[in-house]
Amino acid sequence: MSFSAIEAWWWPYLFILVAGWLATDFWRFLGVYLGGRISEDSELLVFVRSIATALVAAVIANLVVFPNGALAAVPLFFRILAALIGFLAYLAFGKRVIVGIAIGEIALGAGMLLTQG
Amino acid sequence: MLSGGVMDDRKTEPVVRGSERILWFGRGVRAAFSVPGLILASAFVGFAGLARDAGLTLAQTVFMTGVMWALPGKVVLVGSIIAGNGLLPTGIAVALSSVRLGPMVVALMPELRGPRTPAWVLYALSHFVAVTSWVLAMEQLRYVPRPMRTTYYAGLGGMLLAGTMVVVAIVFLVAARLPSELSAALFFLTPMYFLTSLWGSARERAGHVAMVFGLALGPLFHVLVPDFDLLATGLVAGSAAFVLHILRKRSGRA
Numbered sequence: 001m002s003f004s005a006i007e008a009w010w011w012p013y014l015f016i017l018v019a020g021w022l023a024t025d026f027w028r029f030l031g032v033y034l035g036g037r038i039s040e041d042s043e044l045l046v047f048v049r050s051i052a053t054a055l056v057a058a059v060i061a062n063l064v065v066f067p068n069g070a071l072a073a074v075p076l077f078f079r080i081l082a083a084l085i086g087f088l089a090y091l092a093f094g095k096r097v098i099v100g101i102a103i104g105e106i107a108l109g110a111g112m113l114l115t116q117g
Numbered sequence: 118m119l120s121g122g123v124m125d126d127r128k129t130e131p132v133v134r135g136s137e138r139i140l141w142f143g144r145g146v147r148a149a150f151s152v153p154g155l156i157l158a159s160a161f162v163g164f165a166g167l168a169r170d171a172g173l174t175l176a177q178t179v180f181m182t183g184v185m186w187a188l189p190g191k192v193v194l195v196g197s198i199i200a201g202n203g204l205l206p207t208g209i210a211v212a213l214s215s216v217r218l219g220p221m222v223v224a225l226m227p228e229l230r231g232p233r234t235p236a237w238v239l240y241a242l243s244h245f246v247a248v249t250s251w252v253l254a255m256e257q258l259r260y261v262p263r264p265m266r267t268t269y270y271a272g273l274g275g276m277l278l279a280g281t282m283v284v285v286a287i288v289f290l291v292a293a294r295l296p297s298e299l300s301a302a303l304f305f306l307t308p309m310y311f312l313t314s315l316w317g318s319a320r321e322r323a324g325h326v327a328m329v330f331g332l333a334l335g336p337l338f339h340v341l342v343p344d345f346d347l348l349a350t351g352l353v354a355g356s357a358a359f360v361l362h363i364l365r366k367r368s369g370r371a
Contacts, residue, residue: 003198003207012177019204020194021184023212028243031222036230036239038223046362049224049320050327051355055217056248056315057331058338058350059189063308065336068192069163070300082305083312090313098152100313101306108305112298 078111141265145272148257154277156310157249158284159303160188165288167192171199175289182285186278187247189347190215216348220355221251228258229266238267245274248311255318323362330354 003015038045064079071079086104093099161182168178173195185191193214197207222243230239254270261269319325331354338346338353 001204002201004201005203012173013180015198015204015207016177016181016194017184019197019208019211020181020190023208024185024187024190024215024218025244026212027215027217027219028222028246029240031219031246032226032236032239032243034219035223035226036236038227043363045224045227046321046323047355047359048220050323050358050362051351052217052220052224053315053319053324053327054331054334054354054358055220055347055351056252056311057328057354058335058347059217059248060308060311060315061332061335062339062346063304063311066339067304068167069304070297071304073297074301079305083308086309087312087316090316095313095317097310097313097317101152101156101309104309104312105302105305108302109298112301 074108074112075115078108078115082107082111137265138268141261141268142272144261145269145274146276148253148269148273149276149280151253153249153253153310153314154280156306157277158281160307161281161285162288163300163304164188164191164195165285168195168285169289171195173198175286178289179282179286182282183278185211186244186281187215187218213345214347217351218246220351221248222246225251225254228255229270231264231266234267242267242270242274245270245278250274250277252311252314252318255320256314321362322365323358326361327355327358330357 003012005011038048064083065076067079082104085107086100086102089103090097090100164182165178168181173181181191181194185194190211194207194211197210202210225246226239229242250270250273253273257273258266258270315328316325319328331350334350334354335346338349342349
């Protein structure tokens with residue numbers, strides 16, 4: 001029963017609802033259910049926050065190391081270096097997100113120029 | 118004097134005026150128009166192009182954005198549609214890529230809920246949880262008075278979701294081909310934003326340790342266990358950070 005298995009107009013929407021919405025909001029609702037039972041300053045919450053933070057960090061690292069589309073054309077070394085330079089700039093200049101992004105993008109641009117030249 | 122002050126507190130605190138709600142809802146909406154909101158919109162530029170290439174219609178793409186919201190799960194869903202996978206394997210793949218939303222919502226709930234917040238409000242608001250709105254909320258909610266936090270988050274999450282649906286629709290329609298250098302820079306915005314803002318949103322040192330471990334282990338587990346990489350990274354890196362946190366606490370007390 002693939003996305004294009006049934007010709008009817010409603011089938012793609014049902015497919016998205018079951019395989020997309022249900023598969024996604026299930027975790028959000030479970031999180032609300034479990035989150036209501038943990039107090040704000042418990043050690044268990046430190047544990048859950050650590051897991052959530054590491055998960056998001058993995059998403060970040062994979063976006064840099066295994067990118068889709070045009071970013072994949074930039075060599076891995078330059079992608080990691082640009083991210084590192086941007087992050088260090090963020091730490092050095094008063095933890096301002098916009099500084100980190102700007103310096104990181106400039107470093108990436110320099111990397112692209114070096115690869116072409 | 119003292120008792121008078123207490124009386125005043127009792128009088129004013131439980132009664133939340135409608136105008137105050139509108140004010141904080143508006144502040145939440147305004148918080149969506151920010152650097153992260155802009156970066157989120159640019160990340161969805163890439164998604165709209167992907168969905169269009171997969172043969173989805175405009176309505177299906179916008180519908181998918183509204184009901185799912187989180188980007189990684191949607192990329193998996195579209196990838197699965199391209200591959201012609203069935204409903205069940207697709208649902209399982211999307212569910213696996215969305216597990217992270219569980220711990221994220223658990224971590225957000227104590228920040229979000231007030232003393233008398235009805236459960237249905239929290240269930241409804243949890244739909245707005247995705248990486249951008251989560252990071253923004255973990256940064257900003259501590260500056261919002263507790264009874265106003267759900268209202269603020271409704272404005273923030275609602276505006277981000279609605280704005281993104283509009284961006285997806287526009288990009289789907291105009292989908293002009295960008296020069297590859299520009300799209301590379303666009304794709305780089307998302308990790309750069311998350312890298313810096315995630316560091317800033319950490320509550321304790323364990324968060325920074327978990328982030329560094331997660332950055333290192335994420336790509337490794339992506340190669341070793343491609344189907345469970347995010348979950349495996351979260352559990353291993355998160356547990357390691359937590360164990361270090363407990364050990365440091367113990368040695369600090371001794």
